[in-house]
Amino acid sequence: MKLMHVAAVLAAFAAVPTIGSALAQPQAQAPAAGATAIPAGQLRAEWLIDRDVYSTDNVEVGEVEDLIIDPASGRVTMVVIEVENRLGLTQKYVSVPLDRLRAVPGERRVTLNMASAEFRDLPAVGY
Secondary structure, eight states, X not given: OHHHXXXXXXXXXXXXXXXXXXXXXXXXXXXXXXXXXXXXXXXXXXXXXXOEEEOTTSOEEEEEEEEEEETTTTEEEEEEEEEEOTTSOEEEEEEXXXXXXXXXXXXXXXXXXXXXXXXXXXXOOOO
């Protein structure tokens, strides 16, 4: 079941050029004998999970916690972001559309197309 989710995530990233083409990917290793390589332009969900999320005003607002997949289309539609308080404890989780994220090549962060004040006002999602 988990393999199906990963396959759906990989297929979804191929259809989202704002994330797929903007993220700097680590060097791929040669696949094991008999295995298929991940196609160019696609990336593993694991690579996006736990990335730091910054607002457009360059404030760290959280980190990518999870990806929400629409089962009808098999595409990633939303990104769940963990919002922490100043002590580093989880304050809440929010979700934003995948297309609101932009990557900063070469860094372990993504930028959310939203100011920090607007982000902090997003309602919590049950998670």
